[in-house]
Amino acid sequence: DGGITQSPKYLFRKEGQNVTLSCEQNLNHDAMYWYRQDPGQGLRLIYYSQIVNDFQKGDIAEGYSVSREKKESFPLTVTSAQKNPTAFYLCASNTFGNTIYFGEGSWLTVV
Amino acid sequence: SQQGEEDPQALSIQEGENATMNCSYKTSINNLQWYRQNSGRGLVHLILIRSNEREKHSGRLRVTLDTSKKSSSLLITASRAADTASYFCATDAQGAQKLVFGQGTRLTINP
Numbered sequence: 001d002g003g004i005t006q007s008p009k010y011l012f013r014k015e016g017q018n019v020t021l022s023c024e025q026n027l028n029h030d031a032m033y034w035y036r037q038d039p040g041q042g043l044r045l046i047y048y049s050q051i052v053n054d055f056q057k058g059d060i061a062e063g064y065s066v067s068r069e070k071k072e073s074f075p076l077t078v079t080s081a082q083k084n085p086t087a088f089y090l091c092a093s094n095t096f097g098n099t100i101y102f103g104e105g106s107w108l109t110v111v
Numbered sequence: 112s113q114q115g116e117e118d119p120q121a122l123s124i125q126e127g128e129n130a131t132m133n134c135s136y137k138t139s140i141n142n143l144q145w146y147r148q149n150s151g152r153g154l155v156h157l158i159l160i161r162s163n164e165r166e167k168h169s170g171r172l173r174v175t176l177d178t179s180k181k182s183s184s185l186l187i188t189a190s191r192a193a194d195t196a197s198y199f200c201a202t203d204a205q206g207a208q209k210l211v212f213g214q215g216t217r218l219t220i221n222p
Contacts, residue, residue, distance in 0.1 A: 033209070042199060042214040043154075058209065090153060092210075097141060097203065100210050102153040 003027065006091050006103035012111045013078065013085060021076045021106045023091035032074035033092040033100070036060060043090060049074055050096065078108060086110050116213045117200055123219040130187040132216040134200030135180075141203045143176060144210070145185050148197045157185070157198075190220045 004025045013019045025032065031050050035043040045058030049068040063082025068074055074093075078085045086109050094100040118133045134143070142161045146154040158174045160167050160183065166175050173186040187194055197215040204211065 035212070040217075043201075043212040045209055045211065048209050056209075088151070092154075094210075099144065099156050099159050100201070101156065102146075104153040105151070107151075 004091055004093055004101055004103035006089075006106050008106060009104070010107045010109075012109050014111060016080045018077055018079050019108065021078070021089055021091075021108070023074045023076065023103060025072050025074075025091075025093045025101075027093060027101065028071070029093035029095055029101075030071070031094050031096050032068065034058075034064075034066065034074070034076045035090045035092065037088040037090060037105075039088075046076065046089075117198070117216045119216060120214065121217045121219070123221060124190060126190055126192055126220050126222050128190055130190050130194070130218055130220075132185045132198050132218070134183045134185070134213060136183075136200075136202045137181065138204050140178075143183050143203070144201045145172075145174060145183075146199045146201060146212075148199065148215070150196075154199065187218075192220050192222055194218060195220045 007022045033048040034046040036046055037043050044060050046064050047055050047058055047066040049055035052068055052071050055066050055068050065077045089106045091103045092100045116135050142159055144159045145157040148154045158167055158169050160174050160176045171188045176183045197217050199212050199215045201210045201212045
């Protein structure tokens with residue numbers, strides 16, 4: 001089936017540790033996005049990429065990094081510089097101007 | 112910065128009643144999309160309405176768009192318990208290749 005796969009579903013991070021969230025899509029979409037959602041809140045854009053090897057910062061990029069080496073993959077690294085990383089992370093993709101499709105999300109908790 | 116703002120923040124109605132949610136935005140858009148999110152899950156796309164459209168239907172869903180007032184509404188008719196979820200509007204601002212979400216409306220359908 002076509003879609004967006006995020007892994008892992010649940011991830012725990014120790015203080016000072018970097019962690020990477022995976023996002024893979026087989027929809028042949030050019031654009032991919034990472035959003036953060038805090039409990040009871042809306043989605044905030046972290047990074048987005050319109051084409052391979054290019055990406056732009058969203059509204060809350062500090063403490064995060066991404067890469068886009070392949071069209072189907074857009075991993076997000078939560079670095080130790082992100083002081084409050086506990087949240088729900090959502091990956092999405094689309095062909096620009098059209099419907100954005102979301103993965104099932106990843107829960108990140110600091111322990 | 113938030114582009115879309117939903118109103119009300121929370122809505123509780125009886126099963127079978129209609130539910131109306133509103134979304135306002137600030138700048139000119141290419142399109143506006145409505146999404147549903149069940150607790151702890153990814154977002155499910157409901158309807159995309161383009162800036163040159165005024166109304167769209169999909170099953171029990173009706174979306175209107177008033178670009179002069181920079182607002183949209185989502186109507187769910189004959190509500191069911193399964194409609195309990197959070198509903199978000201997202202706007203694709205002209206000149207900006209990203210989708211910006213509001214804070215959402217939490218809809219509860221009481222049996």
